Amino acid sequence: MRIAILAYDGISPFMLSTPLAVFGEPFVSNGHDVLICGQNGRVSATGGLFIETPHELKKAGEADIVILPGWRHADEPVAPEILAEIKAAGARGATVVGLCLGAFGLAEAGLLTGRRATTHWARIETFATRYPDIEVDPHAIFVDEGDILTSAGIASGLDCCLHLLARLSGKGEANRVARHLVLAPQRQGEQPQLVERPAPGSSAELRVAELLDGLVGDPTGVPSLDELADRAGMSRRSLTRHIRARTGDNLGGWLRRARVSRAQEMLLAGGGGLDQVAERCGFPDAKSLRTAFRAELGLTPMQWQARQRLG
Incomplete structure (x- = not known):
């Protein structure tokens, strides 16, 4: 797969390195051809700083995936030559990605009309006001619309790129790259942008972190909140507060995401039929697994599998 990353004057080095870290580092042995087009x-x-760019912008016209990593400012129009490449990519059916304020470029190019999208939380109101024909999701860290992807702030650009890598090369490969980058591989696009995620410093925080790690390791059990509170040595109310602070959700919502994530890995690894996958991931049956997939991903397990590879 040929991936073009668009560079421009005034770019943030971190934003440029975000897709490079996922697709272009030497340890990524999946054969994708990454082009920096300036x-x-x-x-x-x-x-x-100054950055040498080995390819002209027009080289992006040969790419299967075109990524705009951010933009200088939400109030500054995206350069016409960059918009032209984005429009051309959309017209020929390439996958187009707008990281952070790069979503403004995709919107200006007309690729997001009638679509769902997100951008950095600090500019989400500007985005929604300027482009009323876009279904703006102010909470998601990234949004996958198939051939169009957008992400929130800088760090969530990594989540978006890892998600795209999972589509290209499988979830196992994306998790491997995430481990190299020392990132959690399980972040889903529907996670909220603004969540207090304290490092487990206090004794209570450490106990809750260990409890959640145990549930991820073996999601087949169905302990009640009271049982978990007893294990953590705290009240139901306190445990609920700690879980929401760490995950941005209640126990049930977080556990469902963890189970869906495990089911995704099993499905891509050929882990058996839906009934077997459901049992090993903590769902009562295949019907419950399908319901959870629809709730989290908007797709059935089979539809999700079919979308994991491009081209």
């Missing part, structure tokens, strides 16, 4: 042969970057 407005000029040398673009300026924040912090007084």
Whole structure:
């Protein structure tokens, strides 16, 4: 797969390195061809840096995937030559990705009309006001519309790129790259952008972190909140508060996501029929597994499997 990353004057080095870290590092042995395409042969970057770009923007016309990693400012129009490449990519059926404020470029190019999308929380109101024909999701860390993907802030760009890598090369490969990057591989697009995620420093936080790790390791059990509170040595109310602070959700919602994530890995690894996968992931039956997939991903397990590879 040929992947073009668009570089421009004033780009954040971190934003440019986000898709590079996922698709272009030497340890990513999946054969994807990554092209850095710049407005000029040398673009300026924040912090007084300059970056040599080996390809002209028009080279992006040969790519299967075109990524716009951010933009300088939400109130500054995206350069016409970049918009032209984005429009051309959409017209020929390429997958187009707008990371962070890069969503503004995709919107300006007309690719998001009637679609669901997101961007950085600090500019979400501007985005929604400027583009009323877009279904703006202010909470998701990234949104996958098939041939169009958008993400929230800088860190969630990594989640979006890992998600795209899972579609290209499988969830196992995406998890392997996430481990190299020392990232949690299980973040789903529907997670909220703004969640207090304290490092487990206090004794109570450590106990809750260990409890959640245990549930991820073996999601087949169905302990009640009272049982878990007893294990953690705290009240139901306190445990609920700690779980929401760490995960952005209640116990039931978080556990469903963890079970769906495990089922995704099993399905891609050929882990048996739906009934077997459901049992090993903590669902009562295949029907419950299908219901959870629809709730989390908007797809049935079979539909999700069919979308995991592009091209």
